[in-house]
Amino acid sequence: MHITLIGAGAWGTALALAACQHPAKHDVRLHARDASQAQAMRDARQNTRYLPGINLPDRLQISGGDWTPWLSDADDQSLFIIATPMSGLRSILQDMQGLRSPVAWLCKGFESVTGLMPHEVQREVAPDLLAGALSGPSFALEVARHQPTALVAASTHACVRDALVAAFHGPALRVYANDDMVGVEVGGAVKNVLAIATGLCDGLDLGSNARAALVTRGLAEMTRLGMALGAKSDTFMGLSGLGDLVLTATGDLSRNRKVGLLLAQGLNLSQAVASLGHVAEGVYSARTVLLRARHLGVDMPITQAVVALLDGDLSAQQAVLALMGRHPRGEAA
Numbered sequence: 001m002h003i004t005l006i007g008a009g010a011w012g013t014a015l016a017l018a019a020c021q022h023p024a025k026h027d028v029r030l031h032a033r034d035a036s037q038a039q040a041m042r043d044a045r046q047n048t049r050y051l052p053g054i055n056l057p058d059r060l061q062i063s064g065g066d067w068t069p070w071l072s073d074a075d076d077q078s079l080f081i082i083a084t085p086m087s088g089l090r091s092i093l094q095d096m097q098g099l100r101s102p103v104a105w106l107c108k109g110f111e112s113v114t115g116l117m118p119h120e121v122q123r124e125v126a127p128d129l130l131a132g133a134l135s136g137p138s139f140a141l142e143v144a145r146h147q148p149t150a151l152v153a154a155s156t157h158a159c160v161r162d163a164l165v166a167a168f169h170g171p172a173l174r175v176y177a178n179d180d181m182v183g184v185e186v187g188g189a190v191k192n193v194l195a196i197a198t199g200l201c202d203g204l205d206l207g208s209n210a211r212a213a214l215v216t217r218g219l220a221e222m223t224r225l226g227m228a229l230g231a232k233s234d235t236f237m238g239l240s241g242l243g244d245l246v247l248t249a250t251g252d253l254s255r256n257r258k259v260g261l262l263l264a265q266g267l268n269l270s271q272a273v274a275s276l277g278h279v280a281e282g283v284y285s286a287r288t289v290l291l292r293a294r295h296l297g298v299d300m301p302i303t304q305a306v307v308a309l310l311d312g313d314l315s316a317q318q319a320v321l322a323l324m325g326r327h328p329r330g331e332a333a
Contacts, residue, residue, distance in 0.1 A: 001026045003167055004070055005081045006092060008032035008041065008062070010050035010140035010278065011106050012083025015168065017144050020057050022170045029061040029070070033084075038064025050278070054144045074101040079163045081134070085279045086111060089118055093126045102163040103131045104155070108188030109285035115292055117185045132160040133181065134168070135188045136239040137247035139254075146172040152240045153177050154184035176239065183235030186226035190303070191245040192256045192282030193289055194218035197306050198249035199260020200316055214302065215249050221300045225289070228296040256282040263309060264316045286310055301326060 003019050003026050005012045016030040032038040041047050045056045056062070074080070078101040082092050086109040096103060105118050116124065122131050132155025143149050153164035153175050161177040169175040178184055197218065201210050222245065223236040235241055248254045259280050262272035273283060286307050293300045305322050308314040314322060 001163070001167055002029075002073075002075075002078045003027065003081065004029045004031065004067070004078070005083050006031050006067055007083030007088070007106075008037065008047060008050070009083060009085075010047075010144075011138075012081070013047045013051050013054075013056075014140040014143040015081060015083065015106070015134075016060055017054070017056070018146075018168055018170070018173050020060050021146060021172070022168065024166070026167060027061075028059070029063060031067045032062070032064045035064030038062050051141065051144050054141075068095050071096065071099055074099060076101065078102075079104070079167050081106065085109075086118070086281060086284070090121050090125055093122050093129070096129060097126045099126075099129060101130070102157070102160040103129050104134045104153070104160060104164055105131075106134055107281070108135060108185070108192060109281040110189050110288035110292065112284050112288060115288040117182070117189065119181045119185060130157045130160050131155065132157065132164065133184055133188070134164055134175075135184050135244070136176075137243040139247070139251060141253060143173065148172055148174075150174040150176065150239055150243070152184055152238070154181050154240070155179065156181060178235065178238070178240070180232045180235045182229050183226050183231030184240040186229060186231055187222060187236060187241040187244055189281075189285050190218075190222040190225060190289055191241075191248045192280070193286045193303050193306050194222070194245060194282075195248040195254050195256035196260040196263075196280075196282045196286070196310075197302050197319075199254070199257035199262075200264050200306075200309070200319065201260070202257070203261040203264025204316060204320065206320065211250070215245060218249070218302050219245055221298075221302055224298050225293050225296070225300060228298050229292075255280040259283060269310055269312070282306075283310060 005016050019026050019028045041062050080103045082105040086107040136151035153161045155161050165175045259272050290307050305319040309319045
């Protein structure tokens, strides 16, 4: 298989490594937007900016500049992976109009201007693509180290799910197929917002009881929104729902959780984001998640508190008080 990953951040690089390690010995190309970054990666055989200390195999092809000429060489043995943040998805999909090879994206979130999920963006700009998402609980560094990981290949097209499984399912990486695009993408987006809340909880030293309650009630919020958008309830008990939420809300490598920890320490949002050096998608998707929820009449109090915190309308302590001061209700409400 010919696998092209567009975007040489931590996650794109980690998946390129996984594809190179696959027993099928795929032909793997990793494209960096910045030509100078691509050259530095070729020279050092490392992605020192995003995955320092991880060696890149000689068989991994690294390029920079214009990637679109590869589209003319694509065939039924080709697979394109869009490994950019959510903000870069639309423009790349526009360039892919007319492509008949399978395409999948890695980004998780809602488009900040339109409030659309990735598959909704694709349906708007390139509706004929055979497309899907690769999602689930995964830190790039652990995948790059070939530590055991399980992902979800989500698409309404069986050929896309099959291509993702064939590309990445191997000794250290399990890939499960799922046709519920809405559920997988809602889980991937909302868990980032909830991880900010959990980081805040931990940063304020509220205890394990509070964290458990926050994760559980957060899962309920996620499920309510997903069901209102047409998702299957079972998806939220799987890897892209509960699994990704637990990882992102509790793992020390979680950038979104780190934002919550830093806000709890008294940093403002700009300072917290600047200190990361990487994208924390929950910061950019929290408001659009809340807007979609309000439009559908879905109650998401944790998300609402996170947005108020990010906007500076509530302090960390006030956000906690707002959640704890809500009126009692049944657990299913």
